Amino acid sequence: MGFLDDEIAKYQRRVTRLEENPDPARFGSTKLLYEMWADHRREELRAWRAGEPFVYFDALFDRLLLALGFHLWHLARNADRAQSNAQRYFSLSRGFGFPDMICDRLQVGVGLALSGEIPPPSLILIGHNECTPFAEALKALAYHLQSPWIGLSQVLEASEETLAYCVAQLERMIAYAEANVPGAKMDMNRLVELQRVEAEFQDVRVEMMATVAQIPSPVSGRDGFRLPPFELVGHPRFLEYIYAYRDEMASRAATGQGAVPNEQLRAVWLTSAPFYDDPFAFVAKLGMSVPLYEASLFFPDRLLTWKQWEQRFGRELTPLEREASGMIVGLWRNRVEFVLNACKQFKIDALIHFMLGGCPTSLGSAALLADRAKKELDIPSLMVDGWCMDEEKYDKSVLESRLAEFVQFCRDRKSFA
């Protein structure tokens, strides 16, 4: 069986398990999320067999690409779901010549792309919005697979001029896709509808983040992955799920039920975490919750929407400008400021920096963030080296002893404060 078949089987198993053994400690809406994922994978298989176009891309162009008629393949987000066969994909990417010191999510993503188990790309879009390794991985695939491809440039400053540049780049991309990919055609009405859904989703997420900020927090760790990624925005039950999750979270919060019983400490877990283990459960046993996990969608910087740019520019943006505004600054540029603000908003006691190998944007800012968090907010940091998908490089006992020491340290600080 290939990756997509494995995925469908996995979600079907999970749905069956939840139906047969509902767990009151878990969010009930999770079953719907799994059903949506299974539907999505089935649709991807169907589209692949029908020869419909797929696009490989990095962040933030989901709506635009859907409106162009593509099926989406975010290289890293899909790689996250390939943990069980990660070693096979590592072999493929390393055999291709892709370095093994680069982010292992990307190694798996590249390996998946080379495996033949996923739809090949009709287009590769390099948005350059996430990080250098991701952009370079897409570039390497584009040259190797010889599919049509196009690259964009992020801008570092926000102004009408830079916004216009981003719009022009998107227009160039749309024209290229329509000219080079059979079936690709911009449907502006669909884009507007998807933006409406996204706006509603963001409003709900703002409400949910306010709930996350409560003490004790009703969510911790991987609960952040229960927010559906953008690939599912076209699913008919997308908003139904968001509201169901929001309501469950709110009712937990209303009864004072925290995701971590006896929450004593709250931490931000940064960058990523071992996908093959659950360090959040480990720290939870020690009384530390993780309301904010940077790799998940429950994270303040993901809330930077076009509404904020409209406030900044003092006018309503056109549909294309709304998409283009995501190219301003990019997802990780202002990371330090976002995390510091989040620490204040979410009453955070500690930062755990998972120093993911081959992630220059987080590695290069971790010490700076730790410095400022200590000086400005008196929040201590722990730095642990690790890989999120390469289990062969993992030493559970080392990670857990570091975490345990740090939690004890934080607890002692708090009790003496």
Added chain:
Amino acid sequence: MRAEEERLQRVIRANEEETRYQWARRWRDGGKGVIGILDCQYVPEEIVDAAGLLPVRITGTWNGTLAYAHAYRPPNSCLYCTHVLESVMDGTLGFLAGIVATNRDDDMTRLYDVCAYLGNISVVELLQVPENADELDCQVFARSLGRLYARLSALGGEQPSADRLVDSIQRHNRMRRLLSAVCELRKLDPPALSGSEMLGLTTAATVMPKDEFARELEALLPYLRTRRAPISRGRPRLMVSSEMLDNPAYLKLVEDCGCVIAMDDLDTGTRYFWEEVEVDDDPLMAIARRYLRHTPAPRMYFWDKQLDLVGHWIKEYRVDGVVHLPQLYSYPSWACASHFRARMEQQGVPFMTFLREYHLGQQGQLQTRVQAFLEMTAGAD
């Protein structure tokens, strides 16, 4: 040693640790500002020069042991950036009025963040360089350059003007023409300069005032036309490709294995001077076009344009093999390696890759690999 040879060696050694910033300090002592450049391929020196400041490419410490930088940069990140940070933190670069970095990659933007935070150097600029080079991208880049020029001019105490930019362009084009003339002499058998000597020359241009460098090179050219590189073997003739490789000792190590580096694809080498700025009515636009459209680095989207030029150089300089020396943790170079290899295989050009440190490290391993490569290249012949 002949006087000309001594003069040549002084220039070639200009970027050694003991000497590299003497011109910058002299400039500063004369009451003028010096701007450190972190990306010599995409920060236009003309902008800095026209602002009344001296542009100097920052070479990181060549010391393998770092005392300060790892407080802010982990060992598994871009080594050039880490070694530069060491020089910032240990005071070596205290004479700088400012630094200009680019968004070349995440490592460089994070280095910029740390430098801005530390405040050791008061002015820190981040120049956004598009990865494409259509007219639209050139226009945007030109506007960014205009803003940078205005800010640097205020620092340099000069009024921004098109005339100053044109003068600066001509000064830099003169330097490029002279280096190109020297580069032609690498076609000789053996070349006039070894690969390590040529890298010494190009990096000298990045730390000396351009007029002074041009005078030296003009005076040396007649001698160079008669000179032959002091190397043990004139064949095989290799090309070295890398980014942020500024230590000629690396190339000497390769050449001491029994070859000559007849050409290079280095941002600190040939790419630094290849192609002039074509001045027209709009000097900023002219600069933008040249910098975005000249021989590209792997961070740009045009790998094939870069490799087409490499292919052209292979023929022109009669190169027998390519040694690719990407720096550890340099993602654009790493990502390109597979495609680079595939293109070289298509052309039947022997090719090897070795991931290197920034400082001269892993010498034994590199020697072994190069020796094996040379044997393979000889066998192919």
